[in-house]
Amino acid sequence: MTGEQRARRYAVIGTGAVGGFYGARLQQAGRSVHFLARSDREVIARQGLDVRSKDGDFSLFPVAVYGDVREMPRCDVVIVALKTTHNALLAELLPPVLADDGVVVMLQNGLGSEEAAAAVVGAERVVGGLSFVCAHKLGPGKVDHLDYGQVTLGAYAEGYAPQGVTAATAAVATDLRAAGIAVEVAADLLQARWRKLVWNIPFNGLSVILDERTNRMMADPAIRTLARALMEEVVQGAAASGRTIPETFIERMLEHTQNMIPYHTSMKLDYDAGRPLEIEAIYSRPLAMAAAAGVDLPRIAVLTRQLQFLDRRRRGL
């Protein structure tokens, strides 16, 4: 990774709500940011980026936006903010844009992102990223940031051996903090990913299956009981991977969800828009990781099967 002699140059691969939000914050803080967009490229080139945010609205113009990675400059930090359902494209997207000593930050949900990137660029150049943000795309280049925004970073190594704080994670954390983002660097990336699944597994799935927002689900005693039981299975899955998540974390997540503003999860937004659901990353891989350690997670398996059916039906498959 390039040292301190010049500001780090960023690429954002996938300019949806997440990529648009963090990329805009970095550019607003003075970093050089290069955005990859597909269908939205022309509108963003013409109008820039608009962020409506609970921390204050802002607009950026001009924005360096590209429709093809081969037109982009090589970047020190490549933030991948695609849906995991597009990770088959990484082999084509990453090599042209990554500087020789650059790093890739996989800002995605679930499990499997780092392995997918490592297969293309090597494990030593991969950083895991988890965003805790309520945001959605209002239109091309238009992001609505409703709540939260913090990021957790963690260096990746094959088999998820904990790496502590590395030069790369520290450098990206510095830039994000300068852009006003709260950042935690996790010593153990896999534990951070399992912790995030404690929320994602119950609420992403149930929001699609029950066609409901978080607040209405949390208001129902049956769903509170079910969400807790699912969270306990996630904790068992983490334990099967040798990661301990304390019971108090479950309490904290439930309380936190009760106090969230009414919210459609990212999976619900994908479902309503007819996009493929991130079932593989959020459900199938955690199940497979636990199963490889001999641990059965039956409640999570039920949600997985229901979601697979709904996803196929919604997309006419």
Next chain:
Amino acid sequence: MTGEQRARRYAVIGTGAVGGFYGARLQQAGRSVHFLARSDREVIARQGLDVRSKDGDFSLFPVAVYGDVREMPRCDVVIVALKTTHNALLAELLPPVLADDGVVVMLQNGLGSEEAAAAVVGAERVVGGLSFVCAHKLGPGKVDHLDYGQVTLGAYAEGYAPQGVTAATAAVATDLRAAGIAVEVAADLLQARWRKLVWNIPFNGLSVILDERTNRMMADPAIRTLARALMEEVVQGAAASGRTIPETFIERMLEHTQNMIPYHTSMKLDYDAGRPLEIEAIYSRPLAMAAAAGVDLPRIAVLTRQLQFLDRRRRGL
């Protein structure tokens, strides 16, 4: 129970699809049948009963229909074809209509029906009934019989001790067979109830949760896998009650469902009509019976919680 000196007199409590179908068959075969109906009473009194059936349509007029059990004659056999969600009414409905030596046939789904009737009339006067019929109500006094039709009867005793074939079950079986109904008398009622749950637990719940018919669910590999896993949990629940259901029965049910005509389950029809769902009988009681024996059925518990939420939301509770 009255002997052979005169034909047995029947009451049908609840003249919906199930009560209307079996009651009409009995009357068609020459039995004296007295129907209790609530909102449909006037139409049935005026127009009789109409059965559209895959075995041949038929109509009955006149029909002895009542709006109040206190107007009905005392009957040798009282067939209760109410939804289980109305079983709180049994204390009021059964005593006026049951002859001194009569029996009550609880033609209902799930578990708990016999206990509810026994609390009113005594266990020795209760027979369990299971109907395997695809039928729905087209309107007041109008039944559409799509497929199947067989009935399983089993004498009840406290704690579900197997009773073999009793005089009462043999007598009711004789009358139903004379009416063209295939009847099996189960020596062990509780085993028969668990066997029926092997189908009802996966397909009633999933049809509501996924808003889908049986054929479309069975066409999906994820739902076939889930249905099988749920059936295996029902078999574990039966085992916890000391009842053995062979693995081949699961295969038979899956194959059978694949070959059924496209079908909305009774729970889906209830849901779409805004009626309360039979969650207690089909889900909560089996779960509780297994839990009392120390057996956890986590997949069934997930469906139960989802259904409780959907039922409350649908009815605005």
